[in-house]
Amino acid sequence: MLEPLLKIVDLFCERDERILFEQLSFDVQAGQLVQVVGPNGSGKTTLLRILSGLSSSYEGELFWKGDPMADVREEFAASMLYFGHQPGVKGALTPEENLRWYAAIHPSIDERDLHQALNKVGLAGYEDVPCHSLSAGQNRRVSLARLYMTHAPLWILDEPFTAIDKRGVAEKEALLAQHVEQGGSVILTTHHDLSHSGPVTRLNLEEYMGT
Numbered sequence: 369m370l371e372p373l374l375k376i377v378d379l380f381c382e383r384d385e386r387i388l389f390e391q392l393s394f395d396v397q398a399g400q401l402v403q404v405v406g407p408n409g410s411g412k413t414t415l416l417r418i419l420s421g422l423s424s425s426y427e428g429e430l431f432w433k434g435d436p437m438a439d440v441r442e443e444f445a446a447s448m449l450y451f452g453h454q455p456g457v458k459g460a461l462t463p464e465e466n467l468r469w470y471a472a473i474h475p476s477i478d479e480r481d482l483h484q485a486l487n488k489v490g491l492a493g494y495e496d497v498p499c500h501s502l503s504a505g506q507n508r509r510v511s512l513a514r515l516y517m518t519h520a521p522l523w524i525l526d527e528p529f530t531a532i533d534k535r536g537v538a539e540k541e542a543l544l545a546q547h548v549e550q551g552g553s554v555i556l557t558t559h560h561d562l563s564h565s566g567p568v569t570r571l572n573l574e575e576y577m578g579t
């Protein structure tokens with residue numbers, strides 16, 4: 369059996385004196401698409417924030433390629449792309465400038481990748497418009513453009529299809545499928561019905577709810 373990319377061991381998380389989940393152990397393998405499911409408030413966003421390193425309020429252990437997460441934080445940060453509820457787009461900057469920030473901290477991304485990504489998300493022609501003048505969906509697209517640029521093997525995506533039109537959703541789904549086919553991994557939450565034809569592993573937080 370191959371070493372999992374990400375290993376979650378006996379995770380416990382409490383918020384407001386309520387146990388969100390406990391005894392949660394789970395492996396994410398290369399090439400796996402994992403959908404975290406559960407009702408509103410069950411802790412999906414909280415789990416994704418923990419897995420991406422944005423929240424450290426939990427008990428349990430995380431391993432990246434077999435190493436304790438605390439020992440490989442930098443390597444993990446460079447190997448993971450997180451897409452959260454907030455688009456993380458600066459309104460005063462144009463789409464191109466926003467992506468340039470991202471490219472600056474990921475040296476493997478070149479100029480061509482950046483322009484291709486803007487084209488792919490349908491923002492060609494908007495390069496010079498400040499993001500505060502764009503629609504909510506266009507701002508999400510600026511953020512999603514990172515998926516076309518990144519070389520990170522693990523994508524952690526919290527509701528990536530919110531505010532995206534039908535065509536955009538189909539394109540993003542195709543992108544996710546391509547990523548896992550090429551050996552990448554995706555952990556996502558979505559209330560949207562996935563049309564992914566390959567295997568989807570469901571991690572149901574109701575099974576780990578506190579008693």
Ligand SMILES: Nc1ncnc2c1ncn2[C@@H]1O[C@H](COP(=O)(O)OP(=O)(O)OP(=O)(O)O)[C@@H](O)[C@H]1O
Pocket residue numbers: 383384388406407408409410411412413414415
């Ligand atoms: N920083 C925090 N402090 C206190 N409580 C929090 C915090 N973050 C989340 N919670 C609580 O934890 C619970 C789980 O929230 P979370 O956003 O993870 O759920 P979710 O499954 O993603 O929900 P939804 O499907 O509605 O997006 C909620 O009751 C929320 O109020």
